[in-house]
Amino acid sequence: MTWTARLQRLLTTVEQRFPVVTELANRLLSTNLLDAGTRLAAQAFLAAVPVLFAVAAFAPQSMRDQLRDSLRAMFGLTGACDEELQRVLTDPAGKSLRETTGVVGLLxxxxxxxxxxxxxxxxxxxAWRLPRTGARAAAWRWVVWLLALVLVVFLQGPIRDGFGAGLWLGTPLLFVVATGVWxxxxxxxxxxxVPWTRLLPGALLAAAATSxxxxxxxxxxPTALNRALSEYGALGMVLVMLSWLIVLCAAITFALTIxxxxxxxxxxxxxxRHG
Structure with missing residues (x-):
């Protein structure tokens, strides 16, 4: 028996005994998940920037302080990048943004x-090979999900600090919260x-990846952002953040599909099978 025949026999045995491996390989190869993750990252960035300015313009100072603390906790911001964030979220900047955008701009x-x-x-x-939900039925879900995601971002600081207990509680708590979110x-x-129970594997994988x-x-x-800011200005920060978002969104896309x-x-x- 030639090595080609042996390899074919081995592949056939694997397909019979572990159909999940075959299906997983087919899905990962047939679907361009990296492109999907990149598009998701681009949309995340395009959503995050205006939401950040909306918060800076209309949220009270206490909420802006909470957002700044959470972003610091998420990215470990220090130095020039931290100063840039503080400049955006200070009250004079918010007043200027309110005058520029107005309520209509916020909506x-x-x-x-x-x-x-x-x-x-x-x-x-x-990931689940389902048709698109009609816009009329899905529109409110898009808004609710976005608002819930903003809330989760606001709470990242306390969660990662274990609500004062430290990383020993914050790390597992971050994973539990991420599992619930996904x-x-x-x-x-x-x-x-799709029943709740069938959604659990993807939620666990996405939580592990994002955590x-x-x-x-x-x-x-912190190092990458400060270096990019000093060498290329604000454009450098954009490129670093977009690169990180591409990795994050690609990981989420792969996790949910797997x-x-x-x-x-x-x-x-x-x-x-049952939810």
Whole structure:
């Protein structure tokens, strides 16, 4: 028997004994997940910037302070980047933004930011191979998901600090919260078309990926952001943040897709069939 025949026989055996491996390989190869993650990252960035300025313009100072503390906790901001963030979120800057944008500008900003919600919904639907939800039925879900995500970002500082207890509690708490977020995200944006239990593998994988990237961001991002700001100005900061978002969103896209395959294939499908 030639080595080619042996390899073919081995592949056939793997396909028969572990169909999940075959399906997973097919899904990862047939779907351009990296492109989907890149598009999701672009929409995340386009949503994050106007929302940040909207908060700076209309939120009370206490909320702006909370957001600044959470962003510091997420990215370990120091030096020039921290000063830039503080400049955006200070009261004089907010007053200027209010005069520039107005309430109508705020509403347009929030509506345009739902493009990120729509992109995330499409990632979930592709992972589960479901058709798109009609805009009329899904519109309120996009807004609710975006507002909930903003709330989660606001709470990142206390969560990562374990509400004062430190990293020993903050780290597992971050994972638990992330699992709940991604479980609920799929349920909401898929319009409850998939049972909760089948959503769990993807939620756990996405939580593990986002928690790991979130914790390591504190080690890498401060130096990278300050260096980019000193060498290339604000454009350098944009490129660094966009690069990090591409990695994060690609990880989420892969995690949700892998989770959907694991939930649909044996052996997990026998335990996750009912929600």
């Amino acid at each position: 347009i900003t929030l509506l345009s930011a739902t493009s990120f919600s729509r992109a995330m919904a499409r990632v979930c639907e592709r 479980l609920w995200t799929q349920h909401l944006l898929l319009a409850a078309r 790991a990237l979130g914790l390591t961001a504190r080690l890498y991002m 989770g959907a395959v694991l939930a649909d294939e044996p052996p997990l499908n026998r335990y996750l």
